[in-house]
Amino acid sequence: xxxxxxxxxxxxxxxxxxxxxxxxxxxxxxxxxxxxxxxxxxxxxxxxxxxxxxxxxxxxxxxxxxxxxxxxxxxxxxxxxxxxxxxxxxxxxxxxxxxxxxxxxxxxxxxxxxxxxxxxxxxxxxxxxxxxxxxxxxxxxxxxxxxxxxxxxxxxxxxxxxxxxxxxxxxxxxxxxxxxxxx
Numbered sequence: 001x002x003x004x005x006x007x008x009x010x011x012x013x014x015x016x017x018x019x020x021x022x023x024x025x026x027x028x029x030x031x032x033x034x035x036x037x038x039x040x041x042x043x044x045x046x047x048x049x050x051x052x053x054x055x056x057x058x059x060x061x062x063x064x065x066x067x068x069x070x071x072x073x074x075x076x077x078x079x080x081x082x083x084x085x086x087x088x089x090x091x092x093x094x095x096x097x098x099x100x101x102x103x104x105x106x107x108x109x110x111x112x113x114x115x116x117x118x119x120x121x122x123x124x125x126x127x128x129x130x131x132x133x134x135x136x137x138x139x140x141x142x143x144x145x146x147x148x149x150x151x152x153x154x155x156x157x158x159x160x161x162x163x164x165x166x167x168x169x170x171x172x173x174x175x176x177x178x179x180x181x182x183x
Contacts, residue, residue, distance in 0.1 A: 003027045003180045006151065009034065009093040010158045011085055012041035016099040016112075019169060020158025021045060023176040034088045036081045050088060058087025083114050086159070090118040094153040095125045097175065099160030099168045102130045102137060102144055115159045125153070129171040131161070136171065151179035 008024045010017040012033035021043045024031040033047040036055060041047060050058075090096060096119040101109040108116040108128055119126040119139070126139040127149040138147035161168070 001152065001154070001179075003029050006030065006154050006156070007032060007093075008156055008158050009089040011035065011082075011089060012043045012047060013162060014042035015162035015164050016160025016168065016172065017158060018043045019164065019172045020097070020160075023172060027176055027180045029180075032092070034085045034092075036085060039081065039085075050085060054088065055081060055084040058084035058091070079111075082111055086111070086114045087118060089157045089159065090115055090122060090124065093124075093155045093157035095151065095156040096127065097149070097151075097156060097158050097160075097172075098126075098128045099131065099164060099172065100128060101132050101161075102128055106144065110161065112160050115157060119157075125149075129160075129168060131165045131168045134167045148178070149175065151175065 007030040008020055009032050010020055012018070012021070012035055021031050021033070023029075025045070031046050033041065033044065034050060035041055035047050036050050096115060098108060098112055098116055100112045103109055107113045116126065116128065127136055127147065128139075128144070129136050136147050136149055137144040138149055158172075
């Protein structure tokens with residue numbers, strides 16, 4: 001696969017998303033950052049500011065999101081906008097990579113968990129680097145299985161924690177090196 005034919009979708013936040021973006025720049029991959037009006041980005045290379053109409057296409061009941069992720073989300077406009085934006089990332093990117101922590105209920109900690117739940121719902125190839133276990137896992141047959149994934153599709157999502165460990169940093173860098181080493 002040719003890196004120049006690929007596109008990364010993310011939200012431009014500090015931590016995992018910024019490092020995914022920096023790697024796309026290094027490897028010559030296209031990058032699209034989905035955001036909304038008045039949302040502060042850490043990385044702003046090629047941002048797409050979603051309109052109100054576009055955001056509404058990604059709208060979800062906060063009750064449903066809370067139930068799917070086994071946690072409580074209150075009706076705050078910013079959280080709703082972030083979840084709507086994540087919908088657009090996962091809808092556009094075929095393969096999903098996340099850096100975070102897999103919880104006992106198979107969800108992923110934090111807002112990043114919404115990208116994971118949508119990837120499951122949309123039946124996308126889904127990979128999570130669990131910083132606590134220092135290992136990549138792929139969602140297969142309804143369970144997390146240890147894996148060493150590569151970027152295999154022309155469109156992909158990079159998301160995750162704002163608080164990257166050294167192992168999380170190394171995992172993202174190695175993912176790109178393994179996927180595009182020949183270029």
